[in-house]
Amino acid sequence: MDDDTGALPSRTDFSSWYNEILWRAEIMDVRYPVKGVYVWYPFGFGIRKRTYGLLRELLDRDHEETLFPLLIPENEFMKEAEHIKGFEDEVYWVTHGGLTPLDVKLALRPTSETAIYPMYALWVRSHADLPLKYYQVVNTFRYETKHTRPLIRLREITSFKEAHTVHATWEEAAAQVEDAVARYCEFYDRLGIPVLVSKRPSWDKFPGADYTIAVDCVMPDGRTLQIGTVHHLGDHFSKTFSITYEDRDGEQKLAFQTCYGISERSIAALISLHGDDRGLVLPPEVAPTQVVVVPIIVGKRGEEVLAAARHLTETLAGAGIRVRLDDRDLRPGAKYYHWEMRGVPVRLELGPRDLDAGVATAVLRTGGKSAVPLDGVADGVRGLLETAMATLRETAAEHLAGQVRTAGSIDELAKALEGGVAVVNWCGEKACADRVEEDTGGAVLGVEVRSALVTTAEGTCVACGRKGTTALIGRSY
Amino acid sequence: MDDDTGALPSRTDFSSWYNEILWRAEIMDVRYPVKGVYVWYPFGFGIRKRTYGLLRELLDRDHEETLFPLLIPENEFMKEAEHIKGFEDEVYWVTHGGLTPLDVKLALRPTSETAIYPMYALWVRSHADLPLKYYQVVNTFRYETKHTRPLIRLREITSFKEAHTVHATWEEAAAQVEDAVARYCEFYDRLGIPVLVSKRPSWDKFPGADYTIAVDCVMPDGRTLQIGTVHHLGDHFSKTFSITYEDRDGEQKLAFQTCYGISERSIAALISLHGDDRGLVLPPEVAPTQVVVVPIIVGKRGEEVLAAARHLTETLAGAGIRVRLDDRDLRPGAKYYHWEMRGVPVRLELGPRDLDAGVATAVLRTGGKSAVPLDGVADGVRGLLETAMATLRETAAEHLAGQVRTAGSIDELAKALEGGVAVVNWCGEKACADRVEEDTGGAVLGVEVRSALVTTAEGTCVACGRKGTTALIGRSY
Secondary structure (H helix, E strand, O other), rough: OOOOOOOOOOOOOOOHHHHHHHHHHOOOOOOOOOOOOOOHHHHHHHHHEEEEEHHHHHHHOOOOEOOOOOEEEEHHHHOOOOHHHHHHHHHHEEEEEOOOEEEEEEOOOOOOOOHHHHHHHHHOOOOOHHHHEEEEEEEEEEOOOOOOOOOOEOOOOEEEEEEEEEEHHHHEEEEEEEHHHHHHHHHHOOOOOEEEEEEEOOOHHHOOOOOOEEEEEOOOOOEEEEEEEEEEOOOOHHHHOOOEEEEOOOOOEEEEEEEEEEHHHHHHHHHHHHEEOEEOOOHHHHHHHEEEEOOOHHHHHHHHHHHHHHHHHHHHHHOOEEEEEEOOOHHHHHHEEEEOOOOOEEEEEEEEHHHHHHHEEEEEEEOOEEEEOOHHHHHHHHHHHHHHHHHHHHHHHHHHHHEEEOOHHHHHHHOOOOOEEEEHHHHOHHHHHHHHHHHHHEEEEEEEEEEEEEEOEEEEOOOOOOOOEEEEOOHHH | OOOOOOOOOOOHEEEEEEHHHHHHOEEOOOOOOOOOOEEHHHHHHHHHHHHHHHHHHHHHOOOOEOOOOEEEEEHHOOOOOOOOHHHHOEEEEEEEEEEEEEEEEEEEEEOHHHHHHHHHHHHEHHHHHHHEEEEEEEEEOOOOOOEEEEOOOOEEEEEEEEEEEEEOOOHHHHHHHHHHHHHHHHHHHHHHOEEEEEHHHEHHHHOOEEEEEEEEOOOOOOEEEEEEEEEEOOOOOHHHOOEEOOOOOOOOEEEEEEEEOOOOOHHHHHHHOOEEEEOOOOOOOOOOOOOEEHHHHHHHHHHHHHHHHHHHHHHHHHHHEEEEEEOOOOHHHHHHHHHOOOOOOOOEOOOOHHHHHOOEEEEEOOEEEEEEEEEOOHHHHHHHHHHHHHHOOOOOOHHHHHHHEEOOOOOHHHOOOOOOOEEEEEEEOHHHHHHHHHHOOOEEEEEEEOOOOOOEEEOOOOOOOOEEEEEEEEEEE
């Protein structure tokens, strides 16, 4: 908390902006001496804690939280052929305990299907045990060989929320997929993050899944970020791990499964979509500090102002608002810089003139200045926090609307992908998806797009001219 | 949740009781296919979540939560010679990413000094940054070669709360040690767990520490369990990792450090000290379910009773009490068994006669039956929860009082250690501690014992007869 007032790069230079805001706003320290793993600063962790608190709140309605081991024995890990093929290049292996080589190598979970499902085989006995809906929040590991980036592409994903459900029928599992998608949309809506939901092409689904529904957001530079996936696993894993149940007629049947996950990419989206050239802009619900009180001490009435600022702070804290008094010996400008960088939604300035008028001067991080009466100030501040959230949600939605463009040809598509995503028609063939990617650098994100900005219709494939349907194309992180 | 009513072994056969209650009360599943790592059932995780919530609440008063990586590069890990010597046989090593051997081997943290302190060297600049008090809750790993046991001796410790503080002077660090000990005592008091605090002998301190203060409890079989440690690290690590600060005079000085931790052994203590032959007995504060409502449906008034039970459940839930209605189609006895096993503090039975009298029949898990008026029932139940907590705390304290025995000779000591711990006089020499261990199987836990049950005084060493001071001897887990 020193008097640093260095400027961020403009968010239009997104990559530089992102790297710099991570340390200026004290989200993550990238100087840890292992590539691709990072340290959460307490402030960043405070955002993470509240964001995952919200995610837990949404899941706890009908899921239960649990915790499975990190270490997966090689033999279990290798059981599902398609699944392991999807991960074999990326798995960290523990080979030694102390100086002793292990009999069985242990994988650090890249995801937990092969840790959880042998236990589900023991836990699921009868139709009465179903549906079973558990989740955990854990660290997972991927030996990424691509360029790593904090919160986005990591070797230790510190905050993977993964849910794993078991159902009696394929249809019930499909309904759970829809339920999970809806829950994820609610989560991102609460964070003011507009998303594009689509069904991934078959070659891009989760290894071992029947199909994958993905949640993407569009970053300020137009590249998409996958911030949630929901997989229908069919009975692939239940076959491999013998997850069966006795149905009402006493018959043993294979169960059907789903799994779905959200990682700290949710925090990357939160930072990137709402931030601006002055720093973070945080939704009040996850802001570690919702209100900062800055006493304006000029002239003789310093003590009086400070006492009133303390009283104001206590009043707001008593009303359950996360408030801080900044009474440091710094000029107000330095304080404004500090708290704007950290995305505090509401700043309350209190000076002699405010006191005389019985108000505080409120400045919203999302823009706008107003006088809030000190009488009933908690209600006034709650109103401002709601206004801030509404503004933040609208701004992000408008930005996305400008980033989703329709393209009827490869040339239009290439142009649309400069700073955005494209809605095209596509025949569904991999060859055409490959051609699109070669010519434009954009990949097929998915079909059956769920967004008010995209209407699905028949049309001519942008690559081959044959009959196609609406697909979303993007350059992704 | 089936109609299982199998009996637990008696808690007097503690080892069998412990193993069995873990699955009967759905705390942990021990069938995971890697030795020494276990799976948290959702119910057990619910206890863990609330217990760690309490620990966080106590620390958050003046600490901040953060999160550091699991993987520690070999070169950092090897820097502090004394420290690594304490852990080298126990460290899991990651040697491969995919099929590629890693350039630098990566240790799975057994504890995080060597992950955190290189970052502290970057973070600590000036006296104004001190004291720095951060903590994290993480999974840590030890390649235990001794007999492993769920929650007690693990290869993956899933829930290690470790705090790491930095101070300007040795004295300030020493004061922080006292503060941490007090905080840990408060934590265990809130859980109704009576503890014995002592200063570990020098050969048993944390590798790299000036001294270690430990928190032990005494398990039902008389063996002690270390459930918290607080270490004064002096400037050992700050020398190794160059953690320095500029003091008020502009001079660079070495910082002084402490660290202190609590693991899921806290849950082992919680289960073991309060449980009885019928199952868990949980402190209301951490019980996933505080109250269960069991409708007694006999005769014609079934619907009326059920409606009233629903209303009662809603009333209590509305008052912020964690309540469940058990309206399963089982006989009441099976329900009682189920919830007693899971340690639910208060059971409310509601039958036609209760309804007529305007009461529910309350049965406390800690013993006692009473009628609670339905009018103002939330207050009545809150009172019962307080009574339950007081009883549980007293019972555990009385039990410990019976387990702490004074011994004046090796023979008396051996006898005292049957089911308890011994208070003796000891000269401080390792040779005498070794003789005590050889002859009795008891080790010196520590001196300067802080407990109302133990008074420190001069006396004759139990082993050599020379001058000694009060020491605590126990057989430990």
